[in-house]
Amino acid sequence: MECREAARLISQGMDAPLPWWQRAALRFHLAICDACTNFSRQVRLLREAIRRLA
Amino acid sequence: MQETLVAALAAQKSFAGRSQLRTWLTGILKHKIVDSIRRSSKEEPLESEASLEDLDALFDATGHWREPPQPWPEQALETKDFFKVLEDCLTRLPARTAQVFLMREHLGAETKEICKELGVTSTHAWVLLYRARQALRECLQMNWFGAR
Numbered sequence: 001m002e003c004r005e006a007a008r009l010i011s012q013g014m015d016a017p018l019p020w021w022q023r024a025a026l027r028f029h030l031a032i033c034d035a036c037t038n039f040s041r042q043v044r045l046l047r048e049a050i051r052r053l054a
Numbered sequence: 055m056q057e058t059l060v061a062a063l064a065a066q067k068s069f070a071g072r073s074q075l076r077t078w079l080t081g082i083l084k085h086k087i088v089d090s091i092r093r094s095s096k097e098e099p100l101e102s103e104a105s106l107e108d109l110d111a112l113f114d115a116t117g118h119w120r121e122p123p124q125p126w127p128e129q130a131l132e133t134k135d136f137f138k139v140l141e142d143c144l145t146r147l148p149a150r151t152a153q154v155f156l157m158r159e160h161l162g163a164e165t166k167e168i169c170k171e172l173g174v175t176s177t178h179a180w181v182l183l184y185r186a187r188q189a190l191r192e193c194l195q196m197n198w199f200g201a202r
Contacts, residue, residue, distance in 0.1 A: 002117025004110065011184040015158060015165050016176065035122035042126050043187045046194070049131055049140055050159040 001029040006036045011043060106181060109188055123191065126199050136198055143193035147186055154179065155186035 006029045009022055018026070030037050114120055130136040144152055154172070157163045168179050 002113075003119050004113040004117040007112075007119075007188075008106075008109075008184055011187050012180045015180055015183055035119045038123040038125050039119075039191070042123055042191050042194075045126055045128060045131070046187060046190055047159050049137070050156070052131065053137060053140065053160065 001025045003029075003033065003036055006030070006033065007039055010036065010040045014043065014047065109181075109185060112188060124195065124199065126194075130198065139194065139198045140190075143190050143197065146193060147189055151182050151186050151189075154182045155190075158183055 006026060009018060009026050012018065013023070013026070030040065112120060144156075147155065154168055157168055157171075158165075165176050165179050168174075169176055172179070
């Protein structure tokens with residue numbers, strides 16, 4: 001899996017459950033990719049921030 | 055026409071100011087979101103929003119990030135000014151992308167509900183949500199995390 005695909009799936013996984021094979025491929029990619037791990041944390045922080053927005 | 059994310063953000067209609075965003079957010083919380091979405095779906099054509107071309111511009115030919123995402127300190131959430139920057143970034147989104155994003159992230163709507171209101175496929179909804187996230191993280195990186 002490349003970052004372009006991983007980032008798209010990270011986002012999609014926040015809106016709907018991913019099929020098991022995509023989850024597995026994504027987990028494998030995240031284990032070796034700091035940039036996508038950061039992206040995943042950023043979009044989660046963004047979600048938390050939007051929830052706190054009055 | 056291939057637009058980069060930046061060009062798309064600059065060219066698209068945006069909220070005129072933060073006070074209008076506040077008014078709009080308040081409107082959402084009073085369940086006026088359906089009306090405003092129906093109104094804006096007449097104004098903005100769907101076709102230009104369904105493509106991933108602008109998002110692909112964030113990656114190089116081998117699929118790697120052109121600008122790899124950096125770690126973001128979570129203390130930002132404890133800072134009032136951070137939320138001001140976040141609101142500014144939200145105002146720069148195309149109106150309907152912002153609506154879909156806030157419907158999902160602020161109101162906690164499921165993709166199905168968003169699709170039903172907008173009359174779009176779930177794939178299209180995911181593209182809009184992904185585009186909103188990429189645009190917002192780019193804006194926050196530039197105006198908050200990278201500026202400190």
